[in-house]
Amino acid sequence: MISIENVSKSFVLHNQGAAQIPVMQGASLRVAVGECVALVGASGAGKSTLMRMIYGNYLTASGRIMIGDVDVATAAPRDIIQLRRNTLGYVSQFLRVVPRVSTLDVVAEPLLATGTAYDDAINTAQQLLARLNIPQRLWALSPTTFSGGEQQRVNIARGFAYPYPALLLDEPTASLDPTNRATVLEMINEAKGRGAAIIGIFHDHAARDAICDRQLDVTKYTPGLAA
Amino acid sequence: MSDYNFAYLDEQTKRMIRRAILKGLAIPGYQVPFASREMPMPYGWGTGGVQVSAAVLTPDDTYKVIDQGADDTTNAVSIRRFFQKTAGVDVTEATSEASVIQTRHRIPEQDLRDDQILVYQVPIPEPLRFLEPSEVETRKMHSLEEYGLMHVKLYEDISQHGDIATAYAYPVKVEGRYVMDPSPIPKFDNPKLEMAGIQLFGAGREQRIYAIPPYTQVVSLDFDDYPFQPTKADHACDLCDATDSYLDELIVDDAGGRLFMCSDTDYCATRRKQGHIGAQGVPYGEDAA
Amino acid sequence: MTPLLQVENIAKFYGARIGCTDVAFDLYPGEVMGIVGESGSGKSTLLNCLAGHLTPDRGAVRFDTRTQGLRDTVTMSEPERRMLSRTDWAFVHQHARDGLRMNVSAGGNVGERLMAVNARHYGDIRAKAIDWLGRVEITEDRIDDRPTAFSGGMQQRLQIARNLVTAPRLVFMDEPTGGLDVSVQARLLDLLRGLVREMNLSAIIVTHDLAVVRLLADRLMVMKDGHVIETGLTDQVLDDPQHAYTQLLVSSVLQV
Numbered sequence: 213m214i215s216i217e218n219v220s221k222s223f224v225l226h227n228q229g230a231a232q233i234p235v236m237q238g239a240s241l242r243v244a245v246g247e248c249v250a251l252v253g254a255s256g257a258g259k260s261t262l263m264r265m266i267y268g269n270y271l272t273a274s275g276r277i278m279i280g281d282v283d284v285a286t287a288a289p290r291d292i293i294q295l296r297r298n299t300l301g302y303v304s305q306f307l308r309v310v311p312r313v314s315t316l317d318v319v320a321e322p323l324l325a326t327g328t329a330y331d332d333a334i335n336t337a338q339q340l341l342a343r344l345n346i347p348q349r350l351w352a353l354s355p356t357t358f359s360g361g362e363q364q365r366v367n368i369a370r371g372f373a374y375p376y377p378a379l380l381l382d383e384p385t386a387s388l389d390p391t392n393r394a395t396v397l398e399m400i401n402e403a404k405g406r407g408a409a410i411i412g413i414f415h416d417h418a419a420r421d422a423i424c425d426r427q428l429d430v431t432k433y434t435p436g437l438a439a
Numbered sequence: 440m441s442d443y444n445f446a447y448l449d450e451q452t453k454r455m456i457r458r459a460i461l462k463g464l465a466i467p468g469y470q471v472p473f474a475s476r477e478m479p480m481p482y483g484w485g486t487g488g489v490q491v492s493a494a495v496l497t498p499d500d501t502y503k504v505i506d507q508g509a510d511d512t513t514n515a516v517s518i519r520r521f522f523q524k525t526a527g528v529d530v531t532e533a534t535s536e537a538s539v540i541q542t543r544h545r546i547p548e549q550d551l552r553d554d555q556i557l558v559y560q561v562p563i564p565e566p567l568r569f570l571e572p573s574e575v576e577t578r579k580m581h582s583l584e585e586y587g588l589m590h591v592k593l594y595e596d597i598s599q600h601g602d603i604a605t606a607y608a609y610p611v612k613v614e615g616r617y618v619m620d621p622s623p624i625p626k627f628d629n630p631k632l633e634m635a636g637i638q639l640f641g642a643g644r645e646q647r648i649y650a651i652p653p654y655t656q657v658v659s660l661d662f663d664d665y666p667f668q669p670t671k672a673d674h675a676c677d678l679c680d681a682t683d684s685y686l687d688e689l690i691v692d693d694a695g696g697r698l699f700m701c702s703d704t705d706y707c708a709t710r711r712k713q714g715h716i717g718a719q720g721v722p723y724g725e726d727a728a
Numbered sequence: 729m730t731p732l733l734q735v736e737n738i739a740k741f742y743g744a745r746i747g748c749t750d751v752a753f754d755l756y757p758g759e760v761m762g763i764v765g766e767s768g769s770g771k772s773t774l775l776n777c778l779a780g781h782l783t784p785d786r787g788a789v790r791f792d793t794r795t796q797g798l799r800d801t802v803t804m805s806e807p808e809r810r811m812l813s814r815t816d817w818a819f820v821h822q823h824a825r826d827g828l829r830m831n832v833s834a835g836g837n838v839g840e841r842l843m844a845v846n847a848r849h850y851g852d853i854r855a856k857a858i859d860w861l862g863r864v865e866i867t868e869d870r871i872d873d874r875p876t877a878f879s880g881g882m883q884q885r886l887q888i889a890r891n892l893v894t895a896p897r898l899v900f901m902d903e904p905t906g907g908l909d910v911s912v913q914a915r916l917l918d919l920l921r922g923l924v925r926e927m928n929l930s931a932i933i934v935t936h937d938l939a940v941v942r943l944l945a946d947r948l949m950v951m952k953d954g955h956v957i958e959t960g961l962t963d964q965v966l967d968d969p970q971h972a973y974t975q976l977l978v979s980s981v982l983q984v
Contacts, residue, residue, distance in 0.1 A: 226972030227979065268961055270968040289947045289961045290756055310921060310943050311914040324925065570829060583807045585814075587844030591829070591836050594843065597850055598835055598872050662850040 213378055213409035214243040214266070219275030219285065221265060235261050239275070239433035241411075245377075248400070248410040250424040253431040259413045262430055263380050266411065267302050268292040279378055297325050301376030305383045307355055307363040315341065315355045315366055322374040333373075340369040343399075345392055361387050365396075372399050379403060381412035385419045397423055446493040446526040452476055456494035456648070460639055463650035468613030469581070470564050475646040485518055486643030488541045488560035495556055495639070496522065496539055501529045503537035508545040508685070508702035515543075534705050544607070546628040548684045548706040551636030553653055559622045561642035564649065566610045566620035586618045589660055597665055606670070612658045613651060621657075627669045627685045632657040674699040677719040679710035730792050732757045732898060732930050733778070738787035740770075740777050746954035747773035751787070753949065753959065757897070760924055760931045762945030762962060764938060764977070770954035771934045772902060778932060779819055779900045780809045791816075791898070814844050818891035822903035824883035827890070828875045834861060834886055835871040841894045860889040864919060881912035885919065892923060899931040905940055917943050938981055942966060950974045 222234040236258050243249050251259040264270040265284070266277055272285035282295050296302070301322070309318050316337050323333035341351055344365040350358065355366045364387050371379070381400070385393045393416070400423050404410060414420035420427070444450065452474075459473035478486040496502065502522050506515040510532040518541060519530050531537050534547040541558040551557060567577040570588050580588065589610050596604045609626035613619050621632055622640060632638070638651040651657060661667035672686045678700045684707070686699040698719055701707035711723035731754035740747035748770035755761055763771045776782040778789055780801055790798040791812065801809055813819065821827035828837050838857040839847070847853050858868050864885035866878075875883050884904065891899065904920070905913040921944060924931060933944055941948055941962055948965040950958040950973070958971040969975045 223968075224970075226975050264967070269963050271960070271964060271970065289959075289964075290759060292961055293759075293946050308942075310918045312918050570832065583810060585810065585844065587814075587840055587842075587846075590843040590848070591832055591840050594839055594850065594853065595833060595836050598833055598854070662853075663848050664851050 213245050213247075213280065214241070214411065215276070215278040216241040216262075216266070217276045217278075219262075219265060219272050219277060221261065221270060221273050234435040236265070236430075236433055237435050239430065241428055243378075243409040243411055245407045245409055246404050247426070248404055248412060248424045250420045250427045251411060251413050251430055252420075252427050253429050253434070257429075257431045258434050259430055260382065262433075263302075263382055263411065263413065267300065267380055268296070297322075299376060300378045300380070301371050301374065302380045303368055303371035303382065303384050305364070305367075305386060307367045309355060311356050312354050314352050315346065315358075316351045318355055318366060319369045319373055322370060326374055336373055337369065340373060341366075344369055344395060361389065361392070364388060365392060368396055368399070372403065375403075375406060375408070377408055379408050379410045381410060381414075383413055383415060385414065385416045393419065443525045445498070446496045446522060447478075448476065448490065448493045452490075453494045456490055459648040460491065460494065460650060463639070463648050464637070464652050466617070467651055467655050468611075468617030468619040468649060470647040470649045472646055473648050475643045478643065480517070480521075482644040483562065484514060485541070485543060485560035487641030487645075487648070488543070488558050488643075489518060489521070489641075490643060491558045491639050491641035491648060492518075492522065492539060492541050493526075495558070496526050496528055498526070498528065500538045501531050501536055502526075503531050503534065503540045504542075505540065505545060505547070505703070505705075506543045507687075508547075508706075509704045511704065532705050533709075534703075544623045544625075545685070545702060546624055546631045546634075548681075548701070548703045549709075550631075551634050553635040555636040557634075557636050557638045559624075559638065559640045561620070561622045561640045561645070561647070564620055564640065564642040564645050564647040566608075566618055581617060584616070586612075589618050590662070593660060593662065593665075597662070603661065603665055603667070609667075610660050612660060614656050615658075618660070619649065619651075619657075625671075625685055626659065626667070627671045629657070629659045629667070630669055672699055675717060676701045676707060676710075677717040679707045679715045679720065680717040681707070681710055681715070729756060730798065731755060732759075732792050733932075734788075734790040734798060735778065736788040736790070738774065738777055738784045738789065740773050740782060740784045746770070747782075748777070748951070748954045749786075751956055755898075755930055755932065757930055758924075758928045759947065760929075760933065760945045761947045761949060762941030763932065763934045763949045763951060764936060764941055765951035766936060766977075768953075769951040771951050773954075774951070775900055775902055775932065775934045779817065780813060781819075814841060815894050816897050818894075818896040818899040820884075820887055820891055820899060820901040820904050822906045824875065824880070824887045827887040828883065830875050833872045833874055834866065834878070837875065837886060837890045838893050841890060845894060856893060857889075860893050861886075863923070864889040865915075879912075881908055881916065884908065884912075884916060888916075888920070888923070892927065892929075895927065897930060899929055901931060901933040901935075903935050903937075904933065905935070905937065913940075920944060938966060938978065950977065 217240050219239045221236040222232055225231045253259055265272050268284045277284040279300050282291055316334055319337035320333035346365055355363055368384055385396055397419055459471045463471045478489055504515040504519040506512040522528055523530055534549045539556045543560045565577055567588055569592055571577050593603050607625045608620055608623040609629055611619055611621055635653050640649045659667040675682045677698050681701055684701045687702045689698040691698045733755040735753050738751040739749040751774055765771045777784040788800045789802050791801050793799050835857040838860050839853040842853050875886055905916055945962045948962040949956055952973050958974045966978055969978050
């Protein structure tokens with residue numbers, strides 16, 4: 213489902229003496245349907261950078277990043293938008309939403325964007341929020357005022373509302389209590405079960421061991437850090 | 440009055456005005472710019488109408504002037520005397536005897552014939568001016584037939600008054616093309632805009648002439664659910680008992696006593712001569728007037 | 729899929745000075761594109777060229793018309809272009825007073841575009857106006873008030889209702905949230921996002937506010953001195969800017 217071949221990236225900081233900072237070289241990775249791969253490596257090794265490149269958030273200098281039959285490294289913006297809408301989900305650590313939009317609508321949005329009827333989308337959103345123990349009295353409020361843990365769970369609900377064939381998870385269990393952590397792991401397993409290809413970053417080792425089939429140490433692709 | 444050319448204006452000017460009139464007749468409802476002249480009367484006193492009258496009058500014409508339907512107001516009398524002096528034409532108060540009638544804000548009650556010309560005095564010729572102050576823009580709207588704005592005015596009327604409250608200068612569409620301001624005639628007169636006579640409109644200050652040829656389709660704008668309705672006071676004339684004419688309301692004493700009478704003085708007098716007597720009327724010839 | 733708008737090599741000069749030049753892009757149905765840059769970068773000139781308010785000196789702006797497919801709006805006749813701008817296009821001005829009739833009631837403002845396309849039933853026009861006022865969160869009891877009695881945010885929402893009532897397919901927006909309080913901006917952005925999705929609108933938004941484009945735009949175009957210096961996915965351009973100027977622009981935003 214996900215096939216990464218020999219990708220590289222460097223940042224050029226034009227306003228700091230045009231400093232060129234290579235951050236990734238020769239990275240390759242394949243993730244099959246129903247497989248979950250963890251990215252590991254020290255802080256700064258480029259785990260998040262690689263995730264962002266896969267999502268199209270960072271440009272890729274060379275190499276191929278195939279999600280299904282789309283090469284994110286060379287795809288036009290609108291193809292990436294399409295890919296993100298229908299194929300590739302991303303649960304980040306941070307919730308970024310329009311202020312004032314209700315939690316229910318935030319969670320239902322990926323479903324609405326793919327053409328699910330409003331009532332059905334809201335119904336799914338309610339089930340997810342209930343499952344992740346977000347009190348019902350908060351559903352009509354904007355999540356911008358929620359605690360970190362609540363925001364994290366809203367983010368997860370939103371990321372899992374639509375059954376993406378490929379999922380990127382950036383620290384999905386950070387700042388969660390044991391009960392909710394268990395629920396999230398269960399949801400990730402369910403996603404695997406329905407065939408989602410998953411790439412994740414987990415600082416939570418127990419969680420990583422519980423759900424990931426393989427690990428990939430990105431340090432070897434980091435210029436300057438590679439042993 | 441040998442000191443003046445016939446009908447005051449010089450022949451070149453009259454030719455220029457006639458060209459504007461012919462163009463106006465050829466494009467019914469279209470406002471034709473013309474080089475309006477200074478007249479020996481102030482703007483607002485009918486300088487546009489006077490220039491059009493001057494351009495169409497011939498020595499054989501019989502001229503009538505009405506102001507709000509009346510032949511005997513200052514304005515009507517002044518203009519009538521002006522052409523009596525400068526053109527030496529015959530004048531009349533009888534609608535049926537006149538060949539050229541200049542009017543301010545009324546159409547005579549009696550139907551005009553195809554050998555008669557009705558000349559209107561127009562203060563503001565642009566019907567879209569109410570909502571669109573730019574002349575460049577209104578001209579473009581006319582040329583592209585973008586008339587939605589005209590209905591906005593009627594919409595505003597209904598939303599504020601529950602009905603189309605525009606009672607005079609009610610906009611019309613001429614021959615399915617140009618939207619036109621019929622000058623501040625009461626909307627009661629709008630149906631009469633489809634007539635046998637030639638109708639010419641002159642705006643002196645605004646320098647525009649427009650026209651409606653005989654038997655031209657003139658439709659008053661409206662909404663499907665608020666159709667156009669010509670209205671008048673729900674009353675008969677207190678002098679001649681007419682029920683089909685447009686009425687003026689007069690307060691006749693300090694006790695609030697009211698009198699409704701035909702705004703068209705010739706129409707009223709003609710009926711009274713024929714023996715019609717209204718609720719407060721006396722037989723013709725016996726009143727003080 | 730046919731692009732809704734195909735912009736080819738647009739250039740506009742003011743004498744020897746460049747307004748904008750060498751601008752080309754395709755916009756597809758449902759896409760929202762942001763154009764950012766500082767004052768004088770040519771973004772408003774470009775928007776006005778695209779919307780038919782200015783005639784470009786070079787290039788083509790092809791729009792996918794309902795009946796005849798792609799047509800160059802630069803060379804089409806003025807009546808056709810004005811018809812488009814009353815029906816399939818909408819233009820939201822920065823200052824509501826430029827896009828509203830201030831001496832006409834809210835209902836009349838919304839109804840005007842309907843009447844311009846020959847709606848002639850008062851009851852229907854009014855019902856539609858009430859519906860649209862509701863969609864932009866203006867209560868029915870304000871329908872007969874004039875915009876002069878509205879707050880800045882309400883005026884802006886009224887302008888949006890007036891523009892969208894004929895179900896246009898392409899909306900041009902010039903700094904739609906400029907001059908509004910931050911809380912009012914958020915409400916407006918939320919509203920616009922919802923409408924864009926519900927109506928499958930395509931939009932081109934000119935702004936200097938990067939937060940606005942991050943929330944509304946799928947794609948971004950960065951302009952400087954009349955030239956397009958960078959384009960791409962909105963979050964990619966903002967998070968991984970390639971051009972020196974874009975990096976400066978992004979790093980200049982104050983964090984809150």
